[in-house]
Amino acid sequence: xxxxxxxxxxxxxxxxxxxxxxxxxxxxxxxxxxxxxxxxxxxxxxxxxxxxxxxxxxxxxxxxxxxxxxxxxxxxxxxxxxxxxxxxxxxxxxxxxxxxxxxxxxxxxxxxxxxxxxxxxxxxxxxxxxxxxxxxxxxxxxxxxxxxxxxxxxxxxxxxxxxxxxxxxxxxxxxxxxxxxxxxxxxxxxxxxxxxxxxxxxxxxxxxxxxxxxxxxxxxxxxxxxxxxxxxxxxxxxxxxxxxxxxxxxxxxxxxxxxxxxxxxxxxxxxxxxxxxxxxxxxxxxxxxxxxxxxxxxxxxxxxxxxxxxxxxxxxxxxxxxxxxxxxxxxxxxxxxxxxxxxxxxxxxxxxxxxxxxxxxxxxxxxxxxxxxxxxxxxxxxxxxxxxxxxxxxxxxxxxxxxxxxxxxxxxxxxxxxxxxxxxxxxxxx
Amino acid sequence: xxxxxxxxxxxxxxxxxxxxxxxxxxxxxxxxxxxxxxxxxxxxxxxxxxxxxxxxxxxxxxxxxxxxxxxxxxxxxxxxxxxxxxxxxxxxxxxxxxxxxxxxxxxxxxxxxxxxxxxxxxxxxxxxxxxxxxxxxxxxxxxxxxxxxxxxxxxxxxxxxxxxxxxxxxxxxxxxxxxxxxxxxxxxxxxxxxxxxxxxxxxxxxxxxxxxxxxxxxxxxxxxxxxxxxxxxxxxxxxxxxxxxxxxxxxxxxxxxxxxxxxxxxxxxxxxxxxxxxxxxxxxxxxxxxxxxxxxxxxxxxxxxxxxxxxxxxxxxxxxxxxxxxxxxxxxxxxxxx
Numbered sequence: 001x002x003x004x005x006x007x008x009x010x011x012x013x014x015x016x017x018x019x020x021x022x023x024x025x026x027x028x029x030x031x032x033x034x035x036x037x038x039x040x041x042x043x044x045x046x047x048x049x050x051x052x053x054x055x056x057x058x059x060x061x062x063x064x065x066x067x068x069x070x071x072x073x074x075x076x077x078x079x080x081x082x083x084x085x086x087x088x089x090x091x092x093x094x095x096x097x098x099x100x101x102x103x104x105x106x107x108x109x110x111x112x113x114x115x116x117x118x119x120x121x122x123x124x125x126x127x128x129x130x131x132x133x134x135x136x137x138x139x140x141x142x143x144x145x146x147x148x149x150x151x152x153x154x155x156x157x158x159x160x161x162x163x164x165x166x167x168x169x170x171x172x173x174x175x176x177x178x179x180x181x182x183x184x185x186x187x188x189x190x191x192x193x194x195x196x197x198x199x200x201x202x203x204x205x206x207x208x209x210x211x212x213x214x215x216x217x218x219x220x221x222x223x224x225x226x227x228x229x230x231x232x233x234x235x236x237x238x239x240x241x242x243x244x245x246x247x248x249x250x251x252x253x254x255x256x257x258x259x260x261x262x263x264x265x266x267x268x269x270x271x272x273x274x275x276x277x278x279x280x281x282x283x284x285x286x287x288x289x290x291x292x293x294x295x296x297x298x299x300x301x302x303x304x305x306x307x308x309x310x311x312x313x314x315x316x317x318x319x320x321x322x323x324x325x326x327x328x329x330x331x332x333x334x335x336x337x338x339x340x341x342x343x344x345x346x347x348x349x350x351x352x353x354x355x356x357x358x359x360x361x362x363x364x365x366x367x368x369x370x371x372x373x374x375x376x377x378x379x380x381x382x383x384x385x386x387x388x389x390x391x392x393x394x395x396x397x398x399x400x401x402x403x404x405x406x407x408x409x410x411x412x413x414x415x416x417x418x419x420x421x422x423x424x425x426x427x428x429x430x
Numbered sequence: 431x432x433x434x435x436x437x438x439x440x441x442x443x444x445x446x447x448x449x450x451x452x453x454x455x456x457x458x459x460x461x462x463x464x465x466x467x468x469x470x471x472x473x474x475x476x477x478x479x480x481x482x483x484x485x486x487x488x489x490x491x492x493x494x495x496x497x498x499x500x501x502x503x504x505x506x507x508x509x510x511x512x513x514x515x516x517x518x519x520x521x522x523x524x525x526x527x528x529x530x531x532x533x534x535x536x537x538x539x540x541x542x543x544x545x546x547x548x549x550x551x552x553x554x555x556x557x558x559x560x561x562x563x564x565x566x567x568x569x570x571x572x573x574x575x576x577x578x579x580x581x582x583x584x585x586x587x588x589x590x591x592x593x594x595x596x597x598x599x600x601x602x603x604x605x606x607x608x609x610x611x612x613x614x615x616x617x618x619x620x621x622x623x624x625x626x627x628x629x630x631x632x633x634x635x636x637x638x639x640x641x642x643x644x645x646x647x648x649x650x651x652x653x654x655x656x657x658x659x660x661x662x663x664x665x666x667x668x669x670x671x672x673x674x675x676x677x678x679x680x681x682x683x684x685x686x687x688x689x690x691x692x693x694x695x696x697x698x699x700x701x702x703x704x705x706x707x708x709x710x711x712x713x714x715x716x717x718x719x720x721x722x723x724x725x726x727x728x729x730x731x732x733x734x735x736x737x738x739x740x741x742x743x744x745x746x747x748x749x750x751x752x753x754x755x756x757x758x759x760x761x762x763x764x765x766x767x768x
Contacts, residue, residue, distance in 0.1 A: 076745065079637055095480055104482035218509075280518040374470050374510045384510065385478045387608075388471025390745050394635025396608060 064088050068398075074391035092395045093402055096386050100402070103221015103376045104385055110155075110213060114224050117152040120145060121231065129417060153220075153228070155212035163206070167197040183337060217295040221376035223406055228295070229377075230364040230410075233302040237363070238356065240303065241310025242349075246340065248315060259311070266308035272369055274301040279373035298370055306363045313355035317348035350425045357418035361411045378403050454526050454658070454665035455499065455716055463505045466492035467525035470510040473631035474740040474748075475531050475551075484508045488529040490735040491550055491656050491673065494725040495527060498672045498717060503728035517542055520659060527669055529656040531627075543660040547670035550655055550732075552752040552761055554648035555587050556626035558633060561641050563620060568647035572597035577610050577619035579603075584624055587650040607632060625652055627740065627748060634745040648752075668715055675704060675722040678764035679731035681755050686730035693723050703767045711767060732762065 024030060038044040067087035071094065072078040078089035093100070102111055124145035127138035147161035171194030179186030220228065247259035266274075278297040286292055321344060329339030349356075371380030382399045386392050392399075458464050468476040468488055476486040484492075484506075493503040509525045520528045521543070531553075532538070534546040557576075559565050568591075578585050580603040592599050602619040604610045611632055614622040622629065626648060633639045656673065658666050679685070682701050684692055693705040702708035706719035713719065729735050733755075740748045754760025 075635070099478075099480070099482070104478045108482075276514075280515055280522075284518070284522055372512060372514070374512045374515055376470070376510070380470065384469075384471035386471075388469075388473050388477040389479060390473055390477075390634070393473045393631060394611070396612075 070094055075394050088398050089395050090398050092386065092392045092398055096381075096392070099222060099381055099386065100378060101222045102224050103219065103381060105219035105221060105376075106215060106224070107213065107219075110215070113152045113155070113212070117149040118224075118227070120148060120152075129421075151212065153215070153224075154217070155214045157206045157208060158210040158212075159204075159206040163198065163201040163204075167194040167201075170194055170197045217293045218375075220295060222381055223378045225295075225370070225375065225377040226364070226367045226407075227410075229299065229302060229367040229370065232299055233306055233367075234360045234363060236299075236303045237306035237310050237359075240307035241314055241356075242345070244307055244311035245314035245318060248311065249318060262304075263308045263311050266304055267312070271302070271305050271366055272372060274305055275369060275373050277301065294375070298373075298375070302363065302367070306359060309359045309363075310356055313359060314348060314352050316355065317350075317352035318344065320351050321347055353418055353422055353425075357414060361414055364411060364414070365407060378406065454662050455668060458499055458526055462500065463507050464492065464496040464499065464527065465507050465509055465525045466495070467509050467511045467516055467519050467528040467530055468492065469530045470512055472531060473634070474627070474744065474746045476508075476529075485739070487551065487735055487739040488531060488656075490729040490739065491529040491676075492527065493728045494676055495669055495672045497724040497728035498675075498721040499668060501718065501720075501724050503724075517544070520544065520657070523659075526665070527656055527658055531654045532657060534653045534655050534657075538657075544657045545660055545663075545666045546655045546657045547666055548655050548673045549653040549761075550673060551627065551653075553625045553627050553652035553654050554752075555584050555623060555650040555652070556629050556648050557645040558614070558622045558629045558642055559620065559645060561643055565645070568645045568649070569595060569597075571599065571621060573599070574620040575600040575602055575618075577602045577604050577613050577622045579607075579610065579624060580605065583650070588623055591649040611635065626751075627746075630740075630746050630748050634747065664716065668717065671715065672722070672725050674764040675725055675767075676732040676735070677755075677762050678704060678767060679722070679726045680733040680762075681757065681764065684726055684731060685734060686727055689723055689726050693720070700767060709768075 021027075025034065037047040063086045065088060067082070067085060068090040069078045069081050069087060070090050072081055072089065072091035073095070075089055075092070078091055082089075098108060098111065102114060106114070123138075124142045127134040127136070128142055144165070147165050150164075151158055151161045171190040174193035175186045175190030177186070178189045244259050244263060247255050248263065250256045250259070275298060278301040279294065282292065282297060325343060325347065326339070329343045332339075334342065368377055368379040370377050371383060374380070374384075376384060382403060386399060387395070468484065468486075471477045472486070472488075474486055476484060476488045478484050489508070492506050492508065496506045497503040509519060511519050511525070511528070511530060516528055516530055516532065517538075519525050528544075529550075531551065533553075534549060538544055539546055557568050557571065559571075565571060571592075576588065576599050578588055578601050585601075588599070588601075602613060604613055607624070607628065610622055610624070613619055615636070622632070624632075626644060629644050633642050633644065636642060656669055658669055678700075679689075682698065682704070684701060684704070689705070692701055693707055695707050696702055699708060703711055705723045706712055706721070710719045712721040715721070718724070730738065736748075736750065736753065737743060740746045742749055750758070750760060752761050754762065756763040
């Protein structure tokens with residue numbers, strides 16, 4: 001046997017070969033390119049085509065961006081400096097920087113006030129967004145922030161935001177006194193108490209107590225206005241949206257039908273129509289001379305619009321929960337408010353996060369629609385005053401590109417945060 | 431529900447009461463500032479500068495009226511309006527005067543219940559062509575491709591004009607002036623047509639404005655003027671005669687530079703009457719005797735306003751054309767002050 005074997009095998013290695021390096025085509029950049037860019041003839045052709053397009057884009061945009069003029073008094077001066085070369089006229093951004101951020105009517109000597117409010121915004125939302133990182137005590141500041149921001153941005157007597165705050169406190173005290181007996185008594189009693197408090201303090205002479213210079217609402221503008229509208233409307237529309245979603249699922253027919261009507265009506269009407277109503281139609285119904293603040297009207301309309309959408313998103317979350325969860329709450333002997341607060345909503349809201357973020361990002365971008373009712377938000381500033389000035393008529397790319405960059409930063413930030421939050425709340429089994 | 435109805439009825443009643451008893455002049459004096467509606471931005475006519483100060487040709491009218499009524503050209507609250515919100519803003523009383531390059535038409539005057547107090551700019555539809563096309567008259571445009579804003583009266587005017595002259599054209603529909611600029615420069619159309627003042631402003635924004643010309647033909651009438659609400663003739667008079675004072679001031683050579691000197695008394699009775707040195711025309715309207723002097727001192731007479739904002743020495747470079755004094759072959763003709 002062994003003989004036959006010996007003849008059939010010509011050569012037997014009796015020692016190990018030294019380890020060789022992998023062939024050149026199977027390591028490093030070349031392997032990566034072969035695997036990802038040129039894995040087949042078709043893919044290779046597509047890669048080359050994409051490279052060609054990229055080259056064209058970059059070779060067009062880069063000289064324009066790098067060779068830009070940052071210091072010139074007008075578009076004509078820009079063109080003289082460029083002298084026929086390619087280059088953007090970014091001087092419009094430097095000259096109108098403050099107008100793009102604050103609008104053209106906000107008094108320039110007090111730009112620090114909205115800037116400070118903007119910085120404090122981060123302090124206020126940090127404990128809300130990153131609950132585990134920051135101490136719970138910071139939430140007190142978050143609760144005070146709306147009043148501080150109002151005082152900083154609009155100015156006036158400090159007693160206005162203080163009384164507004166105390167009204168809420170009074171409402172809460174009444175609520176907590178009566179809620180043990182009946183939720184409805186506590187809820188409506190609280191609202192009534194707050195309104196009574198505001199009505200009574202409305203008669204007090206509050207002019208000039210620790211007053212900052214007053215800035216009228218119509219003087220707000222620029223990206224500041226987008227941020228004000230976006231922040232206020234998103235934060236208001238989430239609680240309203242939750243209430244509407246729960247109302248729509250309610251067993252009580254009147255509440256259910258009110259919620260359905262509201263949601264379906266608002267969703268059936270374009271936002272721009274609501275804005276026109278806020279701006280134009282209300283002016284006919286209010287007595288002449290009454291000045292119902294335009295920003296307040298717009299905030300109410302956008303909040304209504306957004307809360308209808310958020311209600312539908314949350315209803316989706318509620319519907320996605322198995323019926324067992326509701327029954328579990330009942331079997332533990334929890335009442336409606338408790339089972340919602342402790343069992344249903346935490347799960348439903350978690351499911352709804354992507355939807356809510358989607359609505360928020362869309363809403364933030366929709367705030368630019370206010371430019372059609374002659375408010376000067378970022379886009380309104382660009383399309384109106386800046387492009388209409390004799391100096392800058394004709395600078396389109398630089399201005400609108402800048403607006404796109406600002407909006408991208410904010411919206412991308414929101415979307416990244418929501419993905420992080422989803423990972424944090426991940427409890428399912430994978 | 432009953433409550434809302436009552437509230438609604440109350441507000442409507444209050445609105446009606448307010449509108450009926452509208453004495454805009456008294457309101458403006460009590461308020462201490464004029465609420466003047468302007469555009470949200472139109473090159474040369476109204477736009478805020480880098481410091482947020484409104485300037486422009488229409489803005490000049492607002493300032494003149496404020497100076498005439500209150501003696502202070504800065505006592506104006508400018509309310510920017512869009513083409514869609516301008517008429518409701520005026521009708522609802524949010525603004526006292528609308529000076530927003532608005533064309534005086536029959537239906538706006540009669541049906542919308544406004545009162546045009548005059549014309550501060552005679553505009554009309556024109557044509558912008560590249561010099562390289564070698565065209566010197568609109569009559570030579572047969573067969574051209576033309577950029578035109580859809581759904582406007584300019585579209586209809588253009589069709590009428592070409593049919594009347596037995597010419598053919600190829601329309602390129604566009605939405606906004608910005609889009610038109612890009613299309614025209616990219617060569618998508620040979621000709622761009624809109625109001626002549628708009629053409630001049632568009633041309634001013636070009637990299638080489640000298641390569642393009644506005645043809646001499648004007649094919650439609652667009653008289654632009656300030657307007658007020660129906661039913662308050664006293665206030666209408668104030669606005670109308672302030673505008674007339676600016677126009678007359680140019681005719682008689684009263685400028686912002688020499689108004690002080692002339693108001694000491696001249697040998698021309700008409701100038702003396704305008705400036706309040708002789709007679710007291712202002713009192714008939716409930717204004718100071720020096721109302722017109724203040725209006726002229728605010729930004730200069732009509733010609734000065736024109737030259738400063740849209741005239742030939744500005745980048746917009748509009749020539750006076752129809753907007754010259756009647757003595758120079760234009761249409762500006764202020765009735766006598768007596």
